[in-house]
Amino acid sequence: MSPIETRLAELGLSLPVPVAPVANYVPYRISGTLLVLSGQICIGPDGALAPRHKGKLGGAVSPEDGAEAAKFCAINLLAQARAALGGDLTRLKSCLRLGGFIAATPDFTALPQVMNGASDLMVAAMGDAGRHARTTIGVPVLPLDCAVEVDGLFEIAG
């Protein structure tokens, strides 16, 4: 088990088997030492999108549920990263960037607090190597009406 998975296990978390995209795209591409990950939505560890993670911040989704949704997105990014690296997360060197997309009503401005759910998970899992550049924006709607989507750019061992 990699240090990342050990840290997650200490938090009572494990990485799910990632779901394959159902369209003509792939969950990741590698170019040199860059790992480019597709946007991950807030599907839970049980493989389902919980009703509390559907809808909009400022609407039906509470800030706490939004932060949990962001955390699930981050877990899914790590699960995709593990698959991209043939199961070996010790090759994952650092998280360079997360892009956070929060489905929100036009008056909901506490977007960073929601996105912290993803950022906190990444640092909890990767330590300082998980500290990343970040862009967080509100959006009117996301695929499957999910509340949060996060994509990522990572550095991997050459």
Next chain:
Amino acid sequence: MSPIETRLAELGLSLPVPVAPVANYVPYRISGTLLVLSGQICIGPDGALAPRHKGKLGGAVSPEDGAEAAKFCAINLLAQARAALGGDLTRLKSCLRLGGFIAATPDFTALPQVMNGASDLMVAAMGDAGRHARTTIGVPVLPLDCAVEVDGLFEIAG
């Protein structure tokens, strides 16, 4: 003619002469083996933005027209890539990532189906090398009121 252009021709498609941006930015930048392309809107092969590609998904724009708009964005990305590579698309190695921005009402969740118009075109043109990581989000409005904008990150021969 590159294999990409041959495949497009078999589909009855050709790459337009790309339009230059009218502001202080450029359609592409190259860094090492990375080709960074500006967001392309759904201008058609005739150089015009069709009325059916203006407005929002969930509003005046049908899912079918949205998917065609996304396809036009992908064609425009390839046209910009060809210009970036001095006309020689054989230097285009793979599509690493597409970012899909769909102008949508807050209740329109079939965003991936719209974006498939771009992804399908990229795979039709490039084969497996065109299979990319992808992030798709809804947005309230895009430049010129266009329905779809797509940007791209590609790998090129060193």
Next chain:
Amino acid sequence: MSPIETRLAELGLSLPVPVAPVANYVPYRISGTLLVLSGQICIGPDGALAPRHKGKLGGAVSPEDGAEAAKFCAINLLAQARAALGGDLTRLKSCLRLGGFIAATPDFTALPQVMNGASDLMVAAMGDAGRHARTTIGVPVLPLDCAVEVDGLFEIAG
């Protein structure tokens, strides 16, 4: 003083001390010759978010104030770049890409004109090296209700 700071000084501008993020993310990450910068909001040189830079284009924020907000974002990107490079902006080689996020009502389509405030500043500061690929989209809401957020990807000396 680097040429960038000299050019800014000729425009009566200087780079502020960048504000540290208050969450588990960082303003920048470097990977090889890539500098990845977090989204910067339109905090002014006085460290405050002016009321005229809060709200939405198409609503309370005028296009002129929006363009100024975008300019402030670009200045903040350069300030973060300077910090990332240990104070030495001569190591900043080029601006590869800007991502522009404009808080806008669904009927406000003059997004490129607003984003030009950022692009023009980058070219004024960096010359041709500041000419970048760009993606501009509307968003319903941004952190702190700011009108504009811009993120950036730069190339640095190896």
